[in-house]
Every structure is written in C-alpha cells, then in structure tokens.
Amino acid sequence: MKKKVGIIIFIVCVFIGIVFFKENRLSEKPAEYLIDIMIKNEEKINIDYIQMGIILPDGNKEIINTVRGNSMGNDMFHFTINYSPDTYFFLKGTSDGKEIEPCYFDMANYSNVNEPQEMYFYIEDFKIYKE
Numbered sequence: 001m002k003k004k005v006g007i008i009i010f011i012v013c014v015f016i017g018i019v020f021f022k023e024n025r026l027s028e029k030p031a032e033y034l035i036d037i038m039i040k041n042e043e044k045i046n047i048d049y050i051q052m053g054i055i056l057p058d059g060n061k062e063i064i065n066t067v068r069g070n071s072m073g074n075d076m077f078h079f080t081i082n083y084s085p086d087t088y089f090f091l092k093g094t095s096d097g098k099e100i101e102p103c104y105f106d107m108a109n110y111s112n113v114n115e116p117q118e119m120y121f122y123i124e125d126f127k128i129y130k131e
Contacts, residue, residue: 033085033117034117036119038077038120039091040120040121045124046095051092052065054087054089054090088106091121
C-alpha cells in the first residue's frame with residue numbers, strides 16, 4: 001500500500017513538473033535587444049561629457065548613462081544598452097561648458113537579435129550652442 005502511495009505521489013510530482021515547465025516555456029519573454037552606440041569625435045572637439053537618456057511614456061526624460069570626455073581619450077564615446085524597438089532615446093552633453101544640441105532617435109530599424117548591432121553618431125554633426 002505504501003508503495004502505491006509513493007508511486008502516485010511521484011507521478012503527481014512529475015505531472016506538476018511537466019505542467020510547470022510547459023507553462024514557463026510558453027511565457028518566456030523574447031530575447032532582449034542589445035546595441036552598441038558609438039559616438040565618434042574625429043575632429044577631437046573637447047567634450048566634457050555625453051549623456052544618454054530615455055524618453056518615458058509620460059514624456060519625462062531620464063538619464064541612463066553618462067560618459068566623461070577624458071575617460072576614453074575624448075575621440076570615441078561608447079554606450080551598450082538593452083532596448084525595445086519602440087523606445088525613444090536621446091543624447092546630450094557639453095563641450096567646453098557649452099551645451100551640445102540634443103539628438104533624439106528610436107530603435108525601430110534595429111530589431112535583429114541574432115548578430116551584433118552598432119549605431120554610429122558623429123560629434124561633428126551636432127550643433128554646439130554658444131553661451
């Protein structure tokens with residue numbers, strides 16, 4: 001009798017395990033998108049910092065990362081981020097204390113999770129505001 005109860009408990013546990021595994025497999029989230037954002041400074045413009053931020057659904061902006069100009073030799077800035085294709089981002093910063101024109105962009109055209117992705121920006125293309 002004890003043997004039958006043990007077998008029934010074992011079968012129930014296996015059944016629960018199979019159901020749990022199946023449900024987890026069906027509810028898996030899709031792979032995260034990952035991209036390297038490279039900001040090149042070919043003319044060696046003096047950059048104090050570059051900030052990358054996200055525009056939240058309510059319209060507010062939140063800084064997610066800051067890179068100081070002297071941390072990478074001031075000729076290349078690099079951010080690696082996880083994102084979803086419908087997310088909006090911005091880049092902003094300063095050069096010699098003057099504000100750099102913010103750049104706004106989305107990731108709608110970057111949806112490949114199977115190979116590395118990179119996005120390039122060039123400091124020379126940004127307007128630097130005079131004080």
